[in-house]
Every structure is written in C-alpha cells, then in structure tokens.
Amino acid sequence: MEHIRKQFEEICPLTDDDWQSFCANLTRQEFSKGSLILKEGQKENYLSFIDRGMIRFYVPGIDNDLTFGFSFEGEFTSGYDSFLTRTDSDYSIEALTDTTLWRLTYDDLQIIYKTTSMGNVIGRVFSERLFLLKSKRELSLLSDTAEQRYLKLFEERPNLIRYIPLKYICSYIGITPQALSRIRRRIS
Numbered sequence: 001m002e003h004i005r006k007q008f009e010e011i012c013p014l015t016d017d018d019w020q021s022f023c024a025n026l027t028r029q030e031f032s033k034g035s036l037i038l039k040e041g042q043k044e045n046y047l048s049f050i051d052r053g054m055i056r057f058y059v060p061g062i063d064n065d066l067t068f069g070f071s072f073e074g075e076f077t078s079g080y081d082s083f084l085t086r087t088d089s090d091y092s093i094e095a096l097t098d099t100t101l102w103r104l105t106y107d108d109l110q111i112i113y114k115t116t117s118m119g120n121v122i123g124r125v126f127s128e129r130l131f132l133l134k135s136k137r138e139l140s141l142l143s144d145t146a147e148q149r150y151l152k153l154f155e156e157r158p159n160l161i162r163y164i165p166l167k168y169i170c171s172y173i174g175i176t177p178q179a180l181s182r183i184r185r186r187i188s
Helices: 002-011 016-024 081-086 106-115 117-142 146-156 158-163 166-173 176-185
Strands: 028-029 037-039 046-052 054-059 066-072 092-095 099-104
Touching: 002 016, 002 046, 002 117, 016 099, 016 106, 046 081, 046 106, 054 166, 066 158, 066 166, 099 106, 106 117, 117 146, 146 158, 146 176, 158 166, 166 176
Parallel strands: none
Antiparallel strands: 028 099, 037 092, 046 099, 054 066, 054 092
C-alpha cells in the first residue's frame, strides 16, 4: 500500500488520520490470469489500485473482442463510468496476468470524500488524468494513421508493447493483425 500513499502524497499532503481512514476501507483481492474482474452487464462497485499485474478493458464480440484500454501495476483502475453512474457496464475487464488489487467500494469512497481533507483533491486529480488519457486516445484514433498510433505506443505507453499480446494491441489501435505485421516490417 505504500505505492498508493506515495502517489497520493505527490498530489497533496496527507495526515496520518486521512491515510488511516483510507486504508481501513481497502480490501485485497487476487485474480488469476484470464479471470474477469468485471463482466459486461455487471455494475462496477470498486475503485481499485493494481498492486501487481495488468488488466485489459474490452467489449466482448462474437468473432473478436474490441480492446480499448489497459491498466498496469501502480495505477488506479475501474469500470469508471459504471462506477460513477451506478449502472451496468457495457464492457468487461480481464486480468491479463495474475493480478492483485487493493479495492475501495463506491460507498466507502463517498465517505472518504466527505470525511477527509485529501479525498476530494485526490479524486479530482485521478479523474482528470483518466479523462486526459481517454481524450488523447480518442483524438489519436480520429487523426493519426495506424502507423502513427503504433509508434506513439512506444513513446507513451511502452508497457503495452513490451507485455501485451499483439492481438490486443491490434484491437487497441484499431487495425488487423495483418496491417500490424506490415507496419512492423516497414519500421524495422
């Protein structure tokens, strides 16, 4: 949990009481590789911190899943739209490796927002980061070529290239495996 505290303290000072209030509400949960953390049609009840592992976000399909996001060790993650709106999720979240999460329920987060000095600041900052990441990806899908999107992954999210299977990278940048092979040959 020291990873979490370090990230929080980069955003705003923490009192020991605030930290204890936050920690007291966390639960640890482990997921084996390939297991679902959130299934399409379920309501997201947790904001999670990835202590170990990596996950992918995808829309299940009959022929192919459409991968649209990843989260890695040391990051907060959630089916955030479902979490905020308290509605069923339109997508699934899968553990790509054995994964350990520290989890906080929606109700506990609301209490932390009301009772701690750091809750609202940290919540706003992490929401802003998530918004910026999603906006950047959407703009890239609309304005960059497939090759530009692939090359940007090397710069901006090297964990994707290093650890994620190519079939998920293809889906993430919106191309076929054959198109990715051509791009990789051209740039090598």
